[in-house]
Amino acid sequence: MKIITAIFLTGFLAFTIGLFTILPWWSFVFTSFIVAVAIHQKPMLAFLSGFSGLYILWTLLAVLKDTDNEHILSTKVANLFPLGGSYWLLILITGLIGGLVSGLAATAGCNFRKRSSFNTKINK
Amino acid sequence: MIIGFNDSIAWGVTNAGRDVIDYYNIKFKDTTMQEYWYNGEWKKSSHRIETIKIKGKPNLEELIAVTDFGPVMYDRSFKNASTEGKYLAIKWTANTAGNGLQTFYQLNRAKNITDYQNAIDTWTCPGQNFVFASKSGDIAIKQQGAFIARWKRQGDFIMPGTDSSYDWQKIIPSIENPMIVNPARGFVSSANQMPTDSAYPYYLGAATNFPLFRGIIINRKLASMNGITAKDMQQMQTDNYNVFAEMARPVLLKYIDEKLLNVNEQRYVSILKKWNLKQDIAEQGATIFNAIWDSLSQEVFQDDFQKVKQSMPWPEDATLLQSLLKDSVYAYADNINTKNKIETIQDDILLAVKKASAYLQQLEKADKLNWADVKDTRVNHLLKIPALSRLHLSIGGGKNCINATTELHGPSWRMVVHLTDEIEAYGVYPGGQNGNPGSIFYDNFIDSWAAGIFYRLLFLSKQDAEKHEKIKWHITFING
Numbered sequence: 001m002k003i004i005t006a007i008f009l010t011g012f013l014a015f016t017i018g019l020f021t022i023l024p025w026w027s028f029v030f031t032s033f034i035v036a037v038a039i040h041q042k043p044m045l046a047f048l049s050g051f052s053g054l055y056i057l058w059t060l061l062a063v064l065k066d067t068d069n070e071h072i073l074s075t076k077v078a079n080l081f082p083l084g085g086s087y088w089l090l091i092l093i094t095g096l097i098g099g100l101v102s103g104l105a106a107t108a109g110c111n112f113r114k115r116s117s118f119n120t121k122i123n124k
Numbered sequence: 125m126i127i128g129f130n131d132s133i134a135w136g137v138t139n140a141g142r143d144v145i146d147y148y149n150i151k152f153k154d155t156t157m158q159e160y161w162y163n164g165e166w167k168k169s170s171h172r173i174e175t176i177k178i179k180g181k182p183n184l185e186e187l188i189a190v191t192d193f194g195p196v197m198y199d200r201s202f203k204n205a206s207t208e209g210k211y212l213a214i215k216w217t218a219n220t221a222g223n224g225l226q227t228f229y230q231l232n233r234a235k236n237i238t239d240y241q242n243a244i245d246t247w248t249c250p251g252q253n254f255v256f257a258s259k260s261g262d263i264a265i266k267q268q269g270a271f272i273a274r275w276k277r278q279g280d281f282i283m284p285g286t287d288s289s290y291d292w293q294k295i296i297p298s299i300e301n302p303m304i305v306n307p308a309r310g311f312v313s314s315a316n317q318m319p320t321d322s323a324y325p326y327y328l329g330a331a332t333n334f335p336l337f338r339g340i341i342i343n344r345k346l347a348s349m350n351g352i353t354a355k356d357m358q359q360m361q362t363d364n365y366n367v368f369a370e371m372a373r374p375v376l377l378k379y380i381d382e383k384l385l386n387v388n389e390q391r392y393v394s395i396l397k398k399w400n401l402k403q404d405i406a407e408q409g410a411t412i413f414n415a416i417w418d419s420l421s422q423e424v425f426q427d428d429f430q431k432v433k434q435s436m437p438w439p440e441d442a443t444l445l446q447s448l449l450k451d452s453v454y455a456y457a458d459n460i461n462t463k464n465k466i467e468t469i470q471d472d473i474l475l476a477v478k479k480a481s482a483y484l485q486q487l488e489k490a491d492k493l494n495w496a497d498v499k500d501t502r503v504n505h506l507l508k509i510p511a512l513s514r515l516h517l518s519i520g521g522g523k524n525c526i527n528a529t530t531e532l533h534g535p536s537w538r539m540v541v542h543l544t545d546e547i548e549a550y551g552v553y554p555g556g557q558n559g560n561p562g563s564i565f566y567d568n569f570i571d572s573w574a575a576g577i578f579y580r581l582l583f584l585s586k587q588d589a590e591k592h593e594k595i596k597w598h599i600t601f602i603n604g
Contacts, residue, residue: 069562070564072561072562072563072564072566073560073562076511076512076561076562079510079511080509080512
């Protein structure tokens with residue numbers, strides 16, 4: 001059940017780095033990368049873990065905040081972008097963006113680990 | 125919008141509309157703007173560098189020459205069609221120092237009419253009509269500012285800057301500024317109208333700076349009202365009666381020959397006839413009147429403006445109306461583009477009705493003949509982002525109504541203060557108390573404002589504020 005652990009860690013660390021640092025919104029690429037290095041999976045699964053971790057985190061956070069706000073801001077922003085004022089579409093895209101960036105970071109982490117272990121073998 | 129009250133007085137301001145900016149044509153020796161011809165000799169100008177920062181590009185440095193009149197606002201590096209590469213220095217009362225904030229600091233603490241006069245006497249720019257009422261029973265209005273003692277029409281156009289003969293002679297002493305205290309008619313008012321009659325010795329600036337019609341209807345209403353309550357004043361502030369249309373409609377109807385109109389055009393004219401002269405939300409007569417009047421203005425002046433090279437201001441509605449009232453033969457009525465025919469006012473009005481009707485028919489097809497739909501008032505976000513603005517507000521009014529709400533402009537802060545023993549004040553403005561577009565309080569007053577609803581303003585003494593049902597939180601500041 002490596003994938004469940006990876007998804008949870010990706011989400012948890014992204015939340016932590018977002019909450020406790022002043023780094024920009026994409027700072028979770030570091031934690032997603034590290035998770036993928038630490039928990040070795042096939043590239044496809046690594047991407048899926050990285051993607052899901054952030055997708056679930058951001059969607060959940062957005063839904064919680066947006067419900068508190070009674071969709072006032074999200075509806076306005078969804079009018080600002082060509083989304084026809086649909087806050088659901090806005091939340092969906094929010095999750096996709098976070099997921100995609102994190103998934104790519106995790107894939108990079110996965111490949112990095114493969115490459116370094118390959119290099120170690122050659123050097124021996 | 126600057127307006128206020130305390131436990132003794134209430135006050136508010138409207139813009140004076142006086143001409144306090146002049147342009148002088150400066151003759152420089154050469155393009156370096158080092159010396160200019162002034163009173164028969166070359167005089168050295170001083171210089172200042174204005175740095176304009178541009179994102180991603182080097183700074184733009186503008187060399188500003190400064191003359192006896194003031195800074196040269198238009199020069200060779202800032203040319204446009206109307207300045208034709210002239211060097212124009214600007215002289216403006218706002219360029220002189222003043223203690224403007226002190227006026228409002230004192231007004232907020234004023235107890236009576238003497239305090240009010242002391243507070244506003246130091247006010248310089250921009251010129252304002254300060255209206256005043258006190259609990260002790262005084263009312264007053266004064267047009268106060270640093271106003272230039274002009275001769276007739278001085279400063280209506282660019283003036284020669286080669287000597288001091290066209291320079292300002294002096295600033296009018298504050299005591300000579302127009303003022304009314306406790307008039308027999310029992311009220312004072314201002315809606316930016318001209319503050320004096322022709323007996324006032326100084327020239328106020330172009331008459332077009334002073335709108336007429338709102339002042340007329342406000343004074344008419346105040347003169348006829350008795351036992352006025354705060355509620356009456358609220359209703360008056362949101363009144364949509366168009367006094368300009370009251371004067372202009374008979375002229376239009378007089379010249380319209382209905383035999384020359386088709387069925388549809390006759391129908392619009394009959395709605396216009398029956399119109400109650402109010403620019404209320406659902407009034408179609410208001411739409412028809414404004415469409416015909418605008419078409420008429422175009423019909424009369426458009427051909428003449430096509431021949432004018434310089435940009436000129438379009439004549440005021442009052443100017444056209446006055447000409448139509450005075451004389452049935454109006455020189456501009458002729459369309460100078462038609463060679464064999466001299467058009468009369470009747471011809472122009474007939475064409476205006478026909479053109480307006482074509483437009484009105486389009487509106488009617490789209491089910492948008494109601495005045496509020498045509499006017500389509502909106503409150504823009506500062507960056508003009510539609511998603512953060514409030515569009516298509518349901519509100520009547522117009523530029524010649526007391527509720528002077530147009531598409532983008534209108535009376536924002538409405539306030540009524542009843543100076544009873546316990547101050548009773550009401551207010552509303554088209555906004556909210558939170559600047560965050562994600563807050564429910566960002567724009568929650570807009571609908572109240574549009575509907576003419578006022579809120580009772582909470583005005584408490586320090587003791588009452590300690591414990592009051594409307595006070596939910598207290599912030600306490602502790603030193604150390």
